[in-house]
Amino acid sequence: MLSLKVDAIVNAANKYLQHGGGIAGQMVRRGGEIIQEESNKLSPIKTGEAVIxxxxxxxxxxxxxxxGPKMGEGTEDEKLYNAIKNSLNIANERNLKAIAIPAISTGIFGYPAERCAKVMKKAVYDFLKTKTTLEKIIVCLYEDWKYKIFLKEFT
Incomplete structure (x- = not known):
């Protein structure tokens, strides 16, 4: 995802927007400290929210x-839906054309991939019912088994 030439990539973040490990850590190492510096000015944010x-x-x-939500905190599906929809709304508000989004919360936050695929499909389909500048929404999956789950859900 970090090598995609799109208008925006979505980072599955923690509420403090501290990008130390995993894909987020790689993002700052590759993109520069400016990403973390700008994030520091915007944090903390609530679960389900998004910033750019x-x-x-x-x-x-x-x-x-x-x-995105951590499993066990309650109302996880609603929070994930909001995180995805808010990301798409921000892209639309900026008149962006292409966005890449991962399977938010399915890593260390423990959200089941099957549920994520269902919630993401609903959020994306609901979003596409509105007027949008987005022409391409790329779902980025890092494991083959997650790819199969999302492919089944979206087809």
């Missing part, structure tokens, strides 16, 4: 940081 920063030297123009 520049992408530094990444091929994308922007990074949209979305905070």
């Amino acid at each position: 920063t520049s992408a530094g030297t990444l091929p994308a123009r922007f990074v949209i940081h979305a905070v």
